[in-house]
Amino acid sequence: MTTAELQTTATVARPSRFDDEVGGPRTQGMTRAGWLFLAPFAVFYILFLIWPVIYMVITSFFNTSMVRSGLGSFAGLANYHEMLTKPDFWGALWHTIQFTIYTTPPLVILSFVFALLANRVRHAQWFFRLAFFVPFILPSAAIALIWTFIFTPSTGLWNEFQSLLGDPAPLPVLGTPSLAMIGIAITTVWWTIGFNFVLYLAGLQDIPRELYEAAAVDGATPWQQIRSITIPLLSRTTTLVLLLQIVASMKIFDQVYLMTSGGPGVSTQVLLGLVTNTAFTDNRIGAASAASVLLFIVILIITLARQIVESIQNRREA
Amino acid sequence: MTESTTASPTTVSTSGRARRARNGVSIAAPAARVVDNSGKGSGRTFNIVSWVVLIVFAVLWLIPSLWAIKTSLTSNSTSAIGAGPILRDWHLTFGSYKTLLSGSDLWHWYLSSFVTSILTVVFAVTFGAMAGYALSRLRFRGRRLVFLLLIGGILVPPQVLIVPVFQFLNVIHLLNTYWAVILPQIPAVVAVFVFKQFFDGIPHDFEESARIDGAGYWRTFRSIILPLSRPVVAAMAIITFVGTWNNLILPLFVLSNPKLMTIPVGLATVQGSYGQRLSDIQASSILGALPLVILFLIFQRQIVEGVAGSGLKG
């Protein structure tokens, strides 16, 4: 999940109005300047976003192969049919959702708790920021190496810890189908909690002191203050964090590819992993494109749902 | 305090932070915490509990990194046996680091990551700022259409496009060059909107006077708007740099040669010819992460602000 994501959705939430009176009436020079300023960006946007989307949709209807030139034979809806009837596809969809379910609550709740506590203790902020946030800027490959090592079967730190707690033969986390996704989720929570932590911290610091003071004067305990002031005022941040988390989870690829390759078997394979395997290992571009389109539709639905929720929230606040 | 103190979340969230930011106070310094006047007892307990819980978790969070560092300083043969031996062996050795820094492709990976990240930042931020300026200041035919297309683009996650992007790069013969990593990451719609939002907030007075003096749009952009946008440029630059550096899926498939791979890809794909070099592997992950940690330590404030500020925008 990238920080860029966060800004994207944040800024889309409230696009500025189109003022036609901005800067005066439209002029010929302005039109030309407008396009010229836009041009460099537009070129790359078309080449690397718009055209790939078009190409992806087109090839999804053909049996395009990576090693043969051209579009291949026409397949009609066969690729879509294959994907929608393939247990691997639904499995991948389920695993993606499973990952989302495993990671979102801890990432939202824990980060909130940490931020709350860090805000309260006031000292040594740099230490807590370091501890929680630094993992976030590390490359996925580095954290995957670190955690795969921790999860080494029988002799890794994780299993060693389990033995110390009395489990004589702890199961290999990444090698057991029922535990592998949990292992990936733990890694992800460790990796990305800093992002939400920082968001919540900033949100907490925006709550004016006077509110707490007023409540304290009225005799509210710290817990009551949290419940009636902090949580409600952070609801926007929470919604943002929550929905961002969900959208980002749908696009998961790195951790799964690096830590389990979708295994054991296909018990942790996620949609994007299925897409890349089909395209680059099975050499079947057409089928992979169909899966990509389906993945895109799923993400679209979620993103639109988010927009709706947010606009309802906006309306409610207004 | 000149800002309103109403409980409205929007005013609170932007003004308070902006106020503190303006005064140069670190974002991390809390201005408001839950106040306790209801009696020293429960407040103190809560305080202690907070400290304990926080420290426990912070230490917990540091453990994986510390474990990786400890392992990287242990010999390969000890690491191969298991976690217990690693914990007990305190003969620290830099052997793994020597191996990696002298014989491996790590330097090539550093080079590749630096070149691709820096060039991506230069192009993405420049073009993004220009596009943001166009959308903010210049009214031209088709502006609304462009705007809609950009919003639509935000809905498409780049990872989903890895397959057609690969095909396209192949057709234009750019696979296995740095450009294969740089070019697809240049159209960052995020940057455009961030810049547009920021430019929208700059009053027109500055440009008006420049325009009256006869300056063209480019001159206005370069000499007036940009200097005023330094913080945004810095934030976008950092975020783009980190995002490009950490990108795995794109370079993974478009770069095949080990000497051209970026750090994440190198760490992920190339393995040494010897068997259980666990210490070396951990050392490689430390070395791969090191540049970003250094970057974080230098630019902490900008990174955190970039993340937090943009998150609360809107």
Add this chain to the structure above:
Amino acid sequence: MAFRDRDSGSYAAGARLSRRGLIRGGLGVAAGVGLAGGLSGCGSALSAGIAGTQLAPGTVMYWNLFGGGDGVRMVAMQDAYTKSPGASPLQAATFAWGNPYYTKLTLATVGGAPPDVAISHLTRMQNLATANLLTEFTDDMLSMVGLSPSDFNQTPWQAQKLNGKSYAIPLDTHPFVLYYNVDVCQKAGLLDSDGNLKPIEGKAGWEAALKAAKDVTKAYGASVSTVGDTATSWRWFTTLYSQRNGNTPFLGDGGRKLTYNRELTLDTLAYIQQLTKSGLMPANTDYAGAQTLMFTGKAGFYLEGEWEITTAQAVKGLKFGMVPVPTIFDKPAAQADSHTFVLPRMDRTEDQLKRAMGFIKFLLTQSMTWAMGGHIPAYLPIKNSEAYQKLLPQANYAKAAEFAVYDPPAWYSGSGSNFENITGAQIGLVQQGLATPQAALDSIRSQLEIYARTESPL
């Protein structure tokens, strides 16, 4: 962010410094990287990365997938090449074994920047050749370095041909074999007077031997990896399955049909599960763990390809032997594949071709080193040499090459392929006791059926 409130004093100044600082810092680090890292190599990479120039002109780029014991041997052979007179500079890279390697190789070739020479399993190069990703080896090219088809073991040589054309030069054949810990087996009374393993025949013989070993080790009788190692799980299964009378190939008609014998498959899976359930073999051990068990005397036997001989020889104080996998069922059989050299398709100059062929020829002459790493050489001048014939313990299992069983041909099959991943994953679950043979086979069937009915993209 209301701009009007922004005090362009201290904060903006701070930001201005930070941007300059970023650039300065970045340049500083980059300079440091360049200075410290050996500029020549970086220079070539830089120009290749920016301008697409040839990455390392005048060198031989060689990719392989050899880790572990194999990796050690291959590096020794590469070093010998580098030191030999007239050798070109060598850039070798090793990738993760299996699909990741072949994906990398395919993408590199499709993208126009493949290595000069690459290793490929015989079962995979057939597919690469069908996909038009390999350059043909003509007789002229062979004679360029003094080779001819008759220099090679004809079994792999004939097997690598596609439509009568040669696309691979075989290096070895590598079967699945049985390692045994001499000390443990001695104490268990399993060795004969010469110190060699007494022949083990049939299920009863096998289980008796395991039980005897387990009594000595107080842990396990034999070990084979069960976790995170689909290839070995497949090899173990198919070795046993192929030993049974009436077994049929797992895939038929080029992979378009599933043709395994259902009862034999279920029975073999059940037998495998019984071995781990009864504690004779471990249920949860990965690749490294399985061999460590035998090395440290916690298992008397270890099953894997012969390539782990190098790792075993490096263990101080370990005395071990190797024999073909015993005929536990009806007839001798063992899973095997062959490593071959291939030339990925690219535009080669005469010089490039000479360098590549020269490299291949030299490595073939190093087949003795490779054989010491456990493999059965395909290069006849070495295979038929006295030195090899006398090499122990290789001589004890060399005959396993005669009853080698290759993976069934299909576009999705071969070493490290989806076929092995799918079957191996389920077999692993059976070994770990996490799935019944029935459930495992059903899962295998439903997954493979999809591949079977998919048109080959090659």
